[in-house]
Amino acid sequence: MNPHQSQLNTAQFLKNLRDFRYREVMMVVATLAVVAGSIVFFPGVENITKGVQSNVSVGLLTLFVVVAIVAGAVKGMIGFGYALITTPIFASVIDPTLAVVVLAIPPWMINMFQIGETNTGLAFIREEWMLVGLAVVGSILGVFFLAQFRTGPIVPFLIGLVIFGYVVFQVVRNFVTIEEAHHPIGLSIAGFLEGFLLAVANLGPLLPAYFHTFERDVDRYIGGLSMVLGTIFTIRILQMVFFTDLMTTYRLWLGSIIAVVTIVGLLLGTYLRRLEIDQEKFNWFVITLLFVISLNIFRNTIPTLFF
Numbered sequence: 001m002n003p004h005q006s007q008l009n010t011a012q013f014l015k016n017l018r019d020f021r022y023r024e025v026m027m028v029v030a031t032l033a034v035v036a037g038s039i040v041f042f043p044g045v046e047n048i049t050k051g052v053q054s055n056v057s058v059g060l061l062t063l064f065v066v067v068a069i070v071a072g073a074v075k076g077m078i079g080f081g082y083a084l085i086t087t088p089i090f091a092s093v094i095d096p097t098l099a100v101v102v103l104a105i106p107p108w109m110i111n112m113f114q115i116g117e118t119n120t121g122l123a124f125i126r127e128e129w130m131l132v133g134l135a136v137v138g139s140i141l142g143v144f145f146l147a148q149f150r151t152g153p154i155v156p157f158l159i160g161l162v163i164f165g166y167v168v169f170q171v172v173r174n175f176v177t178i179e180e181a182h183h184p185i186g187l188s189i190a191g192f193l194e195g196f197l198l199a200v201a202n203l204g205p206l207l208p209a210y211f212h213t214f215e216r217d218v219d220r221y222i223g224g225l226s227m228v229l230g231t232i233f234t235i236r237i238l239q240m241v242f243f244t245d246l247m248t249t250y251r252l253w254l255g256s257i258i259a260v261v262t263i264v265g266l267l268l269g270t271y272l273r274r275l276e277i278d279q280e281k282f283n284w285f286v287i288t289l290l291f292v293i294s295l296n297i298f299r300n301t302i303p304t305l306f307f
Contacts, residue, residue, distance in 0.1 A: 026116030031263060034109045037256030041249045060093065068106065068258050069265035075110050076269020078286055079222030080208040080229075082107050082262070084163075084293045087202040088156065092300045100146065100202040101246050104236050105255025106262045111230035114222060117270060124224045132231055134191035135207075139232045140239060142199025147244040153301035155201045160297030166209045167291045170283075186210065195232050203297075204229070205290065222273075 017024040071085040083103060091099040125132060190210040198204040211225060240247035 023116040027113050030109045030112035030116070033112075034105065034256045034259035034263075037105070037252055038260050041253035041256065043250055043253060047250075064090065064258070065261050068262045069268075072106075072110065072262035072265025073269035073272070074265075074289060075107075076114075076266045076271075077273045078269075078282070078289070079114070079225045081289055081293070082110055083198070083202045084205060084290075088293070088296050088300050091156075097146070097246075098251070100200075101240060102251050102255045102258065103202050104233055104240070104247075105252065106259035107229060108233035108237060109259040110262065110266055111226040111233060113266060114226035114270075115230050124227045128187070128224065128228075131187045131191040132228055134188055135195035135228050135232050136235050138192040138195025138197075139199045139235050140195075142196040143236055143239045143244065143246075145196075146200050147240075147246055153304045155197070156203060156297050157301040157305060159197060159201060159203045159205060160294045160301065163205045163209070163290050163294040163297070166205070167287055167294065170287050191228070194228065198229070198232055199236055204232075205293075208286075209290075 013024055017028060067086055067089050071082045074085060075082040086106075087099055087103055090103060190207050194204045194207040197206065207228060208225060237247065241252075
């Protein structure tokens with residue numbers, strides 16, 4: 001892309017924004033929301049680490065920044081992976097429940113951004129309203145479950161098993177594409193469990209795996225995932241703010257700060273995706289990422305569960 005073309009794209013973006021086109025408005029609102037949150041809820045220099053419940057060093061903060069940027073780039077490229085990468089790493093250092101709550105903010109921003117960026121969100125809602133509705137029901141139940149119980153490592157471990165099993169299935173079957181993606185039972189299970197697992201553990205591999213099996217149009221794949229996940233995270237955040245004591249102003253600030261950092265990775269990943277990566281390479285990247293994520297989950301959960 002040459003500079004002249006880039007300027008034309010920027011000018012068109014600004015024109016569409018002034019015309020209140022939903023695509024550009026969604027992208028800007030998502031970005032400004034987390035920037036505003038990082039300013040409005042700033043707790044003061046002396047209170048920056050008060051709610052982390054861990055001895056946070058400069059090196060650890062640097063690690064968090066790097067992880068957030070890398071996870072944002074992965075999300076920008078393939079439409080999922082942010083929470084799957086960040087949650088196990090953050091939860092191994094800080095309180096797991098705190099990690100689940102705080103890490104609801106950056107995925108909300110990313111998914112709302114990608115709803116606009118892919119321009120597929122509204123059409124997806126019309127076609128897959130059942131999936132979105134069941135995901136919302138699962139998310140609401142999951143937030144109440146998280147507020148009442150501490151899940152410990154068992155839920156992430158089971159999620160790791162699901163991811164690993166899916167990786168083995170796809171490699172053995174050579175990335176098989178299965179017809180009849182809109183089977184009502186499949187949609188019901190995928191949607192409900194995605195919402196519940198995201199609320200409880202911030203880990204939701206079922207829907208990405210489902211879509212990767214049935215939906216190979218990359219823009220629709222990413223836009224559809226973003227529509228479902230954006231809806232789930234919106235409901236989760238509102239529920240945690242107004243109906244539980246999980247989301248404090250400090251956690252809103254911390255999540256917003258992480259989201260601001262994530263924007264860098266998101267823009268990088270979006271740029272890489274627009275280079276039109278070969279479909280086979282895309283499949284192998286998704287499967288490799290899921291395999292690494294499953295190993296990382298096992299590394300963090302197996303010692304606690306079995307030793």
